[in-house]
Amino acid sequence: MNMTLMYLLMIFIITISLTLMISIISKKMIVDKQKSSPFECGFNPMSNKRLPFSIHFFLIGVLFLIFDIEIIIILPMIFSLKYSMMKLWMISSYLIIMTLLAGLYNEWFQGMLKWTK
Structure with a gap:
């Protein structure tokens, strides 16, 4: 039998x-309804919506x-600044900058x- 085939079979059996x-081993003996129910931020999923x-x-x-991405785009441009370009x-x-200011x-x-209308 080929050695790689034997290793492959051994890995498969171990897995x-x-x-x-x-x-x-990981089977739970008691299924708890509260622990198995999904929740988000402490809100009951069956109650009224937020x-x-x-x-x-x-x-x-x-x-x-958007302005963070602007900084990420312009900062490498500053480091790569050469007099010829x-x-x-x-x-x-x-x-x-003009595109961002036009959007703003x-x-x-x-x-x-506006926070209030």
Whole structure:
């Protein structure tokens, strides 16, 4: 018999035996209804639903992520700045910042940043 085939068979037998042993040992004797029920943040899933999530918190979070990504994009550009590529660097960073400012102005103009209406 080939040596690799023997090793493969041994690995298969060990894997199956360990899986069977773990499944036999890990069986719970008593099924607890409270422990097996899913819960989230201490709320009872069978009770009334929670209050709806405010869209303003979501929008502020999205704005935060957008400006974080802006920093992630522009910071390597600053480190890679070379005098010979100054025009290209200035144009690309200007376009990125203007795009972000246009989006921020659009959200501000539509009233998405107001906390009360």
